Each structure stands twice: as structure tokens, then as C-alpha cells.
Amino acid sequence: MRSIRNTRKYAAVAIVAAVALSLAACGSSGSNSGSSNAKVTLTWWSNANAGPLYSAFQTIMKNYHAAHPNVSFSFVPIQNEDWDTKIQVALQGHKVPDIFFQRGSGYMAAQVKSGELANLAPYVSSWIGEIGTQKQLWENSSGQLYGIPYDLHAVGFWYRKDLFTRAGITSTPTTLPELNADVSKLKASGIAPIAVGSKDQWPDAFFYDYFVVRECSKSTIADAVKADSASASCFTKAGNDLQSFMATNPFQPSFLNTPSQVGAGSSAGLVASGQAAMELQGDWDPSVMQALVPASTWTADTTNLGWFPFPAVPGAAGNGQAVLGGADGNSCSVKAPEPACADFLEYIDSPPAQKLIVGSSLLPANPAASSAVTLGADLQELQYTKTAPYVQEYLDLAYPTNVGNALDAAVANFFAKPSQSPSSIVTAINSAGAQS
Amino acid sequence: MRRFLGSLRRFLHVHRKFFELVVLLGPPLLLFVAFVLVPILISAYYGLFNWTGYGPVSGFQGLHNYKLALANPLFRQSLVHNVIIALLSLVIQLPISIGIALLLNRRMRGASFLRVAVFAPYVVSQATTAVLWLLLLEPEGLDGRGGGLVDVLMKEVGLGSVVHPWLADPTLVLYTMFVVLTWQFIGFGIILLLAGLQGIPHELHEAASIDGASAWQAIRHITLPLLGPTIRIWIFLSMIGSLQVFDLVWIMTLGGPANGSQTMVSYMIFYGFRSQEYGYGSAVAVILFIISFAFAYLYQRFALRRDTEGALTRAVQ
Numbered sequence: 001m002r003s004i005r006n007t008r009k010y011a012a013v014a015i016v017a018a019v020a021l022s023l024a025a026c027g028s029s030g031s032n033s034g035s036s037n038a039k040v041t042l043t044w045w046s047n048a049n050a051g052p053l054y055s056a057f058q059t060i061m062k063n064y065h066a067a068h069p070n071v072s073f074s075f076v077p078i079q080n081e082d083w084d085t086k087i088q089v090a091l092q093g094h095k096v097p098d099i100f101f102q103r104g105s106g107y108m109a110a111q112v113k114s115g116e117l118a119n120l121a122p123y124v125s126s127w128i129g130e131i132g133t134q135k136q137l138w139e140n141s142s143g144q145l146y147g148i149p150y151d152l153h154a155v156g157f158w159y160r161k162d163l164f165t166r167a168g169i170t171s172t173p174t175t176l177p178e179l180n181a182d183v184s185k186l187k188a189s190g191i192a193p194i195a196v197g198s199k200d201q202w203p204d205a206f207f208y209d210y211f212v213v214r215e216c217s218k219s220t221i222a223d224a225v226k227a228d229s230a231s232a233s234c235f236t237k238a239g240n241d242l243q244s245f246m247a248t249n250p251f252q253p254s255f256l257n258t259p260s261q262v263g264a265g266s267s268a269g270l271v272a273s274g275q276a277a278m279e280l281q282g283d284w285d286p287s288v289m290q291a292l293v294p295a296s297t298w299t300a301d302t303t304n305l306g307w308f309p310f311p312a313v314p315g316a317a318g319n320g321q322a323v324l325g326g327a328d329g330n331s332c333s334v335k336a337p338e339p340a341c342a343d344f345l346e347y348i349d350s351p352p353a354q355k356l357i358v359g360s361s362l363l364p365a366n367p368a369a370s371s372a373v374t375l376g377a378d379l380q381e382l383q384y385t386k387t388a389p390y391v392q393e394y395l396d397l398a399y400p401t402n403v404g405n406a407l408d409a410a411v412a413n414f415f416a417k418p419s420q421s422p423s424s425i426v427t428a429i430n431s432a433g434a435q436s
Numbered sequence: 437m438r439r440f441l442g443s444l445r446r447f448l449h450v451h452r453k454f455f456e457l458v459v460l461l462g463p464p465l466l467l468f469v470a471f472v473l474v475p476i477l478i479s480a481y482y483g484l485f486n487w488t489g490y491g492p493v494s495g496f497q498g499l500h501n502y503k504l505a506l507a508n509p510l511f512r513q514s515l516v517h518n519v520i521i522a523l524l525s526l527v528i529q530l531p532i533s534i535g536i537a538l539l540l541n542r543r544m545r546g547a548s549f550l551r552v553a554v555f556a557p558y559v560v561s562q563a564t565t566a567v568l569w570l571l572l573l574e575p576e577g578l579d580g581r582g583g584g585l586v587d588v589l590m591k592e593v594g595l596g597s598v599v600h601p602w603l604a605d606p607t608l609v610l611y612t613m614f615v616v617l618t619w620q621f622i623g624f625g626i627i628l629l630l631a632g633l634q635g636i637p638h639e640l641h642e643a644a645s646i647d648g649a650s651a652w653q654a655i656r657h658i659t660l661p662l663l664g665p666t667i668r669i670w671i672f673l674s675m676i677g678s679l680q681v682f683d684l685v686w687i688m689t690l691g692g693p694a695n696g697s698q699t700m701v702s703y704m705i706f707y708g709f710r711s712q713e714y715g716y717g718s719a720v721a722v723i724l725f726i727i728s729f730a731f732a733y734l735y736q737r738f739a740l741r742r743d744t745e746g747a748l749t750r751a752v753q
Contacts, residue, residue, distance in 0.1 A: 088489050088712075110712060114490040199690055254575030256604035256693035265574050402488075402711040409695075409706070416606050416694030435486070435504075435713070 040337045041072045042344060043097040044330075045087070049077035052360030060353045064344055071340050091116050098336035099344070102147035102329045104138045105393045106225070106400045111331070112146050118332040121145040123342030131349055133391050134327050134365045141226075148345040149327030150354075151362040154385040155206050155394070156309045156323070158271060158285045158377065159278035163191050164306075167277070172308035176245070179311045183250045186277050192252035195267035195276035197260025201412040202396060203267065206280050206324065207245070208411045208425060209395045211238035213322050214313040218390055225398045228433030230426045234317065239414075239422025241313060246418040252276050256416050261288045268292060272301060280310065282325070283381055287361035307377040309384055323388040326397055327365060399429070406432035476725060483719035488712045501719035510695055511720065514703040515727075517610055521699075522678035524614050526671065533622055533670070534663070537629035538655070551630065555623040562620065566687035569616045573602045603689055606696035613697050616684055621677065625670050632666030633659070665743040672735055679728050700724050 044061075048054045054077060061073045076097065078086055083101065090096050091114040102108055111117055121128075121144055128135050134149040159172070164182075167189040173179040186193040197203040212221065216234035224230055252258065252270060259266045260281070270276040272289035279285065286305060290298050312320030330348070332341040347353055354369035363382050364370060370386070373379050385391065396404035410428035414420065448455065483502065486495035505511050540551055557565065576583030587599045602612040636659060644654045660667075682701040685691060691698035691706055698706075704724065708717015 084710075091490055110488055110490055113488070199692060201690070201692070254601040254604035256601070256606070257575075257609075257689060258604075400488075400712075402713050405706070405711040412692060413694045416692070416696070432711075435716075 037070055038337075039070050039072075040340050041074055042099055042336065042341060043074045043076065044099040045076045045078055045090075045097040046101045046330075047078055047080040047083045048101075049079055053357070053362065056356040056360045059356055060348060063352070064347050068340075068343075071344065087111075096333040096335070098333050098341055099330050100333070102331040103397060104147055104149065104327055104329060105397045106404060107397055108138065108147050108331070109140070110400055116333055116335075117146045118334045118336060118338070118341070119144045119146060120148060120332060120342050120345070123339055124148065124346060127346055127349075130368065131365045132367060133386075137325075137327055137391060137393055138329070147329045147331040148342075148349065149329035149365045150345075150348050151328050151357060151365050152325065152382070152385065152391075153282050153284070153327055154323050154325040154363070154381055154391065155210070155280065155282050156307055156381055156384070157278045157280055158289075159306050159308065160271060160274060160304050161306050162304045163274060163277040167191060172306070173311050174308075175311050176241075176313045180245075180248050180250075183248050187249075192270065192276040193278065194250045195252050195258070195270040195279045196255050196415075197258050197267035198251075198256045198412060198415050199258055200260045201408040202394075203260045203281065204411045204415045205394070205396050205408045208238060208242050208407075208414075209324050209392070210280075210310040211241040211245075211313065212318075212395065213324060213392050214238070214310075214316040214318045214320060215241065216318045218319065218322070218392070220318075221392060221395075221398075225395075228399060228403050230429040230433075235426050235429070236423055237316070239425050241316075242411075242414065242425075243418060243422045246415070264292055266292065283363050283378065284361070286375055286378060290361075302375060302377075305375075305377045307380045307384075309388075319389050321389050323385050323391050324394060325385065325391045326393050328362075329365075399433070402435065403429060403432045476722075479718040479721050479725075481718075482715055483722050485715040486713075487715040489714040490712075495715070497715075501716045502723065504716065505720050505723055510698065510707070511700070511703055513695060514698045514700045517697065518679050518681065518699050520610060521614055521617065521681060522675050524611075525618075525674045525678055528614075529618055529622055529625060529674065530667070530670065532618075533625035533629055534660075534667075536622075537626045537633060538659070540626065541630060541633045551627070554626050557620050558623040558627075560620070562683035563687055565616065565620050566684050569619075570603075570688055573612065575601055575604065604693060606692075606694040609689055609693065609696040613681075613685060613688065616688070617681065620684070621674075625674070628670055629663065629666055632663050636662045668739050668743060672732075672740065675731060675735070676728060679724070679731070700727075 046057060048057055057075065061075060065072060078101075087100060090100075091111060094116065096116045102111075108117070121139075124145065128145070128148075131149065134152055135145070138147055138149060139145050157172075163186070164172075167182070167185045169182050169185055173182050183193040196207075212235060215237045216224070216232060220232050220234060224232055224235065252267075252275070255267075258270075261268050263269060264273060267276070267279050268281070268285055268288040269292040271279045271285075272293045281288075286302070289301070289305075293301060309321070309323065330345055332338070332345070348357075349366050351366060351368045354364040354366045355372040358364050358369055358372040361375075361378075363373065363378065363385075367386055370379075370382055373382055392398075396408050398404070399407065406428045407425070410425040413428075414422065414425055482493065484496060484498060485493050486497050486501070487493050536554065540547060540554070560568075572584045572586050574584035574587075576587060586602070590596060590599050600608055603609055640658050640662075641654055644658055649657070680701055681699045682705075685697050685699055685702050686705070689697045691702040700720070701724065704717055704720040707713065708720050711717075
């Protein structure tokens, strides 16, 4: 009897020890500090884990170190799919790298709540104007800047000139009725007009986002994002526009389970291989396509590839020329040595570094590096975006993550069942907003 | 020194049982507590908060998340999907498994090859299975080009009219997923049942045939009753597996289209953790745990207990 009781006692001790051990693992480490000339090592976590952007970043670090011998780097590449979990755990555990990849907007605003992100506005005021619209995208209403973009993203239609010609289309559509007419012409020629990667949900949201931009004024969208709601009537109108557009049946067969970027059967693969005529996607699309077709045919494919902006919607009260887009960038931890961290982010946005980033198939945040863009369709997109009235951040990133996810899911749901009321999207956004 | 060793020996002798327990039970207990009990308790705690995962845990709201999840039509729909998969497993997978196991249990040429072949899909990882079936089920283009092996085969044998967008139809996708799940997991059931069949003494079948029992009577009155414990274990594993379906669904459809293949776990990942609603996601995780635990407990208590009381001897009486 006694031995059993003892066993219980020791088991309890063992449990307490196990809990103590697991809690001890959550402890925190020391912090960095430094003046401008002290030797510092900046730890940089990035999702550029392979390919041209990885190489570009390596060169940028090497060049910066050559000019500032006191600053060294420890670069940690992280798989993009692991990124969100990894950085969240780091922020939660107060073990944040000095520099880390940033998606911006609502996503960044949620991270700011951890108290681990440095406001960079005081360090970058002298030069940040150079990157123009990209700065406005990430600056919050109190003028704080918790991350610096290094590139520019813009969404528009990538299309096959050869397939447009085959269907008898002579110029790209500038209004929605023109786009609808082109869709019918392409279908009549047996070509799938628009490829969409509905499995991933976010490509569906591009359509709804664009209808919102066309139906709502810039300030209405900004207010809606601030209030985590979509109550303004123009959001419902955008849903109605989407419903009429869906009624033209513009997508490839079985689009509901088509991925956007993986494999030859993805929406990018379908356009790249000439099985679909166009796709509403971001500036990264050509580089995705390049990976999906044989290297030998890519040069010919690029001459066939064109770009046009999302058409204007006649009678809509919003802006007919505004562009949907975003940016990637970096944030500094509050513990990062300053001004070294902010100074390095400035260097990434300087023309020589920006040209290296353009070399990895991205559009530059700094317009001074535009000359490095070579692909015709990319250049078309960049020039259009530079002169656009404004760039609206993708709505799923502009809203907090839970609201953005609810928006993507609701739009994807609507794509699957377009007969339901378009107000389901508004309802989903509002109820997720009420929860956040 | 000798006295010390002597007293140590006496001490060890008296407390032998205790040392045995510490050495044998300590490490697994530690792991169990650290990686099972503590996470469950922490999840239950997080479930009480409206917390995004950043900053200290805050926004206490009692059982609100639990109520929200149980009232959410999408969560209920996901739960129904799990139940449908569980029922289909019972009604379709189990009879097929028993049938194939009976066939493979007979002496015939290439039996061991067939056993390996049937078991092979189970060895393949779920991720590989998912990618494989994505290719097999690929839809054809607008021009009739392309298409996966399934559609091509169906057209070749004159079943072209049956071809559907298997993974793109919200009403069909769950059943497509069930076919893939069956393909992957049926081998495990068959091997389990084969092992059970091997344990049935030959003498019983001999005695039955001497008594003039038909093959069907022998199966009905000897094989199936004696296979009972194995079948009950299979049902247990299959039900728990059905409640936890995730990998295949996540890779093949991400729960879509229109949540047509959403399961409880994929719902939890999507609307909990990917949406950075850690409080809500934790609440869903705890609900999932309670459902699985309740099923496991009740099943052990009422179905499996018979097997520990010697079902074999009783069934033959």
C-alpha cells in the first residue's frame, strides 16, 4: 500500500518537473545594441530561400558589407510555406531576428501588436519619398512605418497575343463590356478565355477586389478596412458585378480545383502552354510561367505574352484606373542595432540594389530602377502602375488576417455557387470583422 | 563500505517495485505529459480567449469560442463530412476488406504477391497519394485535350458520359475523397483481417465440413464470429481515422470547393490557425479532442471490453 502511494507522489513530482522543463524552454535571450561604428551582425530571416532573389540578396549583403565593414550578416532562408508559423512563434517568444521579411498592411498591423517591430519612420524620412506610392501603402494613419517595401506588386491580365489574334481580337479590352465580348469570341474559337486558380482562393478574390476598387472610392475602402467591415453599399454592388461577370462563364473547365501556380495544369501553366488565353494575376506571373514551360520555348512565349489592366466598369462610382497591388519588404526588430538596420533597408531600396532585385523578376519599389526591367509585358505593367491614380492593397492583406481569410473563402464559395446572393461575401466580411 | 553496499542492497530490495516503475514508466510518462497533456491543457486555456497569437494571451471571453464553433454551420457541416466518411467506411470499406481478406486467405498461386500489392498503397505516404490522385483525376481542357488517367480510361471503355469534374464539383468532391481514402487504407484493414483469419483454428472448419456445413454456413457461423475481435478493432481504428482526416484533403482540395470536402481538422487549420484566430482554433481543437475521446472511451467500454473477457471461447460454445 505504501509503495503505491509513494509511486503517486513521485509521479506527481515527475509531472511538475515536466511542466517546469517545458516552461523553461520558453525563456528569452539577450538583446543587441550598438552605435553607428560598432561591429554588428544583423540576423536576417527571409522567405527568399532559393533562386534568383536569394542570389540577389547575397550580392546585396556582400556589397553592403564591403562599404560598411563593421556590419556583417547572418542570413537565414526560410521556406515560404513555413514563414507565417515561424515568424509568429518568434514574435510570440520574443526571439525576433534583427531584420525579417514583411508582407505589410493588415498582416503587419497584427504583428505590430506584439511590440517587437521598430517604427522606422524617424530613420528613413530623408529618402523614403523616393519610393513614392509604395511608401503610402505601408504607412499607417499616424505616420508610422513598421516595414520598408523592396518591390512593387500589381495585378492585371496577362494574355496570349497569339490566342487573341486567333479569336479575331485586335485590341485589348478597356471596359467590362469589351472584356465580355472578347470572352465570347475566345469561347467561339474553342479557347478557354480566362484561367483562374480557384483552389487557392486568393486568385478568386482578385476579381472581387477589383470590382470593389471600381465601385468604391479610395476613402470608402480605407474607412471600411479601418472598421473591419464591408457595409458600404458599393461592396454589395461589387458582388453584383461579380455575379454578372460569372454569368458569362469565362473560366476554364473544372476551375474550382485548379491550383494557381503548381504544375502544368495550374492556371499559370494553362496560359503558359496556350490552353487558356489570359489570367488575372500579379506581376510574379511571368516567372511562375517560366518555371512551367520548357526552357527552349520560353523566349517565344515571352513575345506572345502581353499585359492589360483590369477594365473600367461603366457607371461605377469608384476609380476606373486604380491598380490592385501590394509589396514585399522587411521589418526591423525593436532590439536591432540602429541605425545599422534602417540604413541597410535604405540600401536595399537604392538603385544599384534595386536593379539586382529586378534581375530576379520582381518590379522595383524605387522607380529609379525601372530601366532594368526587360520583359515587355512587365514594363507595360510597371509603366501603367506608376501613372495609376493609386495602388489599392489586396483586400485580403489590407484587412486583418482573419477578415482577409474570410473574404477569400467567401469569394471562393461564391465562385463555386454563383447562384447564391452576392451579399454573402459582405456578410462573411462583416461577421469576421465583428469577431476580430 | 560493505555495510553501505549491504544497506543499499536492502534499500533496493525493499523499493524494487518503485525503481522498476520509475525506470520503465518515467520517460514515457514525461513525454506523455509534456507533449500530450500539457498541450491539451494549454489549448483548453487558449480556447477561452479571443487571441490572435501576437502579444500576451488576452481577451478573456469564457466559453464564447466554444459556443461560436458549435453554432457555426460550416463547422457542423465539416463534422457531418467526418461522420459521412466514417459511415461509408463501415458500410463499404469493411465488407470489401472482409471479402478480399477471405479470398487472399485461400491457398492459391501468387497469394503473397497479391497481399503485398493490396498493402502497397498503405505504405505510400498520404502526400504522395494525394499528388498521385490529383494527376489521375486531372480534368480535360476545353478543347478535349489532356485529362487524367481516370477520365481517359472511362472514355475508352464507353463511360464518357459518366465523366465528371471529380474534384471541382462541391457535391461530388467528398465522395471522390472517400474513394481515394479507401484506395489508401483498405490494405491495412485487409492485412489486419488476414492476421485474424490466420488465428482461426483449422479444426473448426474441418469439423464443420464433416458435419456437412456449406461454405457460406462456415463463414457465417465460424469465420465471422471468430473474426469479431479483429473487426471491432478495425472499426475502432477506422472511426478514429475518419474523425482525423486531413492530409489528403488538405493537399488535394484545401477543403474546397465551397467547403465541399472540409473536415473538422481542415476547418480548424483554415479558420483557426491560418486566420490567426488562435483562441477560436484552440476551442475547435478541444471540441475535436472531446469528440474523439468520448468515442474512444465509449467504444472501449462497451464494444472492446467483450474481447478482453475471452470472446473466442464464448463464441464457440
